[in-house]
Amino acid sequence: MARDHGFHPVRIRRIVQETADTRTYVLDAAFPYRAGQFVTLRACGTLRSYSMSSSPDTDDEFMTTVKRVPGGLVSNWMHDHLAPGDLVEVTLPAGVFCLRETTVPLVAFCGGSGVTPILSLVKSALATTDRQVRVLTADRDADSVIFRSALAELAERYPGRFEVRHHLDAVDGGFVTAERVRDFAGEDRDADFYICGPTPFMDLTERALLDHGVDPGQILIERFGSASGEPADPRPATQETDGTVTIVLAGKRHTVAQHSGETFLESARRAGLAPPFSCEAGNCATCIAQVTEGEAKMRVNNALDDDEVADGWVLTCQGEPVTPHVTVVYED
Ligand SMILES: Cc1cc2nc3c(=O)[nH]c(=O)nc-3n(C[C@H](O)[C@H](O)[C@H](O)COP(=O)(O)OP(=O)(O)OC[C@H]3O[C@@H](n4cnc5c(N)ncnc54)[C@H](O)[C@@H]3O)c2cc1C
Numbered sequence: 001m002a003r004d005h006g007f008h009p010v011r012i013r014r015i016v017q018e019t020a021d022t023r024t025y026v027l028d029a030a031f032p033y034r035a036g037q038f039v040t041l042r043a044c045g046t047l048r049s050y051s052m053s054s055s056p057d058t059d060d061e062f063m064t065t066v067k068r069v070p071g072g073l074v075s076n077w078m079h080d081h082l083a084p085g086d087l088v089e090v091t092l093p094a095g096v097f098c099l100r101e102t103t104v105p106l107v108a109f110c111g112g113s114g115v116t117p118i119l120s121l122v123k124s125a126l127a128t129t130d131r132q133v134r135v136l137t138a139d140r141d142a143d144s145v146i147f148r149s150a151l152a153e154l155a156e157r158y159p160g161r162f163e164v165r166h167h168l169d170a171v172d173g174g175f176v177t178a179e180r181v182r183d184f185a186g187e188d189r190d191a192d193f194y195i196c197g198p199t200p201f202m203d204l205t206e207r208a209l210l211d212h213g214v215d216p217g218q219i220l221i222e223r224f225g226s227a228s229g230e231p232a233d234p235r236p237a238t239q240e241t242d243g244t245v246t247i248v249l250a251g252k253r254h255t256v257a258q259h260s261g262e263t264f265l266e267s268a269r270r271a272g273l274a275p276p277f278s279c280e281a282g283n284c285a286t287c288i289a290q291v292t293e294g295e296a297k298m299r300v301n302n303a304l305d306d307d308e309v310a311d312g313w314v315l316t317c318q319g320e321p322v323t324p325h326v327t328v329v330y331e332d
């Protein structure tokens with residue numbers, strides 16, 4: 001049975017101004033989801049993903065939180081045009097930046113809007129487990145801190161189990177340093193470490209944790225965009241092979257010769273098609289399609305769970321053929 005990756009109209013129930021440039025959109029949606037997941041919004045003729053700041057375990061309402069990105073198309077359109085009562089189109093929740101079945105501490109590092117999925121994870125971990133939870137937020141200044149009071153309330157409600165520390169660039173001598181990351185990680189090297197924020201912040205935090213002796217398998221990262229601004233792990237297409245790639249888009253079949261080193265998304269574009277995509281880095285799942293013939297592998301997969309992969313779903317921006325003839329079907 002195919003999973004529902006289509007778009008659903010949902011009404012905005014209310015909008016909460018969190019900081020000068022960040023708003024929470026409370027949606028009239030009753031979708032099942034896991035803490036840390038995201039929905040993908042269709043707006044302005046394009047697609048963008050937004051994580052839930054609500055927790056399915058503690059919140060009755062379904063909330064996403066969006067920060068303006070300077071010069072950004074969709075985030076600014078949402079802030080400038082959306083009002084309570086408006087309809088928006090979103091996918092069902094997806095993503096693998098979720099809690100694992102474990103009792104080890106949860107230590108999170110987040111910068112800016114990266115706190116959105118972290119708040120959801122923290123609320124669920126505190127409400128449904130006995131785990132120790134610690135969060136380091138990094139922001140420009142005190143006015144930029146999103147969910148400061150929500151995090152403070154959790155610290156009050158869970159004394160001895162939850163600690164939040166705020167790093168403010170303006171008062172703490174600039175950006176977070178590797179030393180500060182190691183200091184916050186402390187001796188909890190076997191914890192689950194969650195990281196979400198601007199790319200340089202995530203890179204520094206990941207490097208610092210690895211240098212601190214943390215196993216890479218203990219580090220979970222949610223990338224809000226392409227790691228470098230470029231597609232992840234780009235490799236130039238090389239030569240035509242004897243194989244074929246058949247793309248089924250809007251019910252129509254298009255077959256092109258296979259090129260080694262080419263993703264399905266690139267093959268589709270070469271066929272003159274315009275399939276959906278957003279991050280082109282394996283993070284958002286907007287480019288999802290199903291392999292119905294042949295086999296594929298993904299270079300990066302930060303968005304599909306094991307069941308989806310077993311069912312043949314593939315991120316076309318990261319998927320490439322393994323067998324000579326592969327058919328990839330986009331949902332209508
Ligand atoms: C899984 C996932 C979860 C996410 N969760 C959240 C969340 O909870 N909250 C949140 O706020 N965001 C989240 N994001 C990020 C979000 O999806 C968008 O990427 C973000 O809102 C920016 O989109 P935009 O359309 O406003 O900006 P875009 O138009 O995509 O622009 C992004 C940047 O590129 C620059 N740019 C645009 N066009 C050009 C050009 N032609 N040349 C040079 N530079 C250009 C812009 O100036 C801007 O700096 C998430 C992303 C992913 C993948």
Ligand code: FES
Nearest residue numbers: 278280285287317
């Ligand atoms: S476009 Fe985002 S995962 Fe492929």
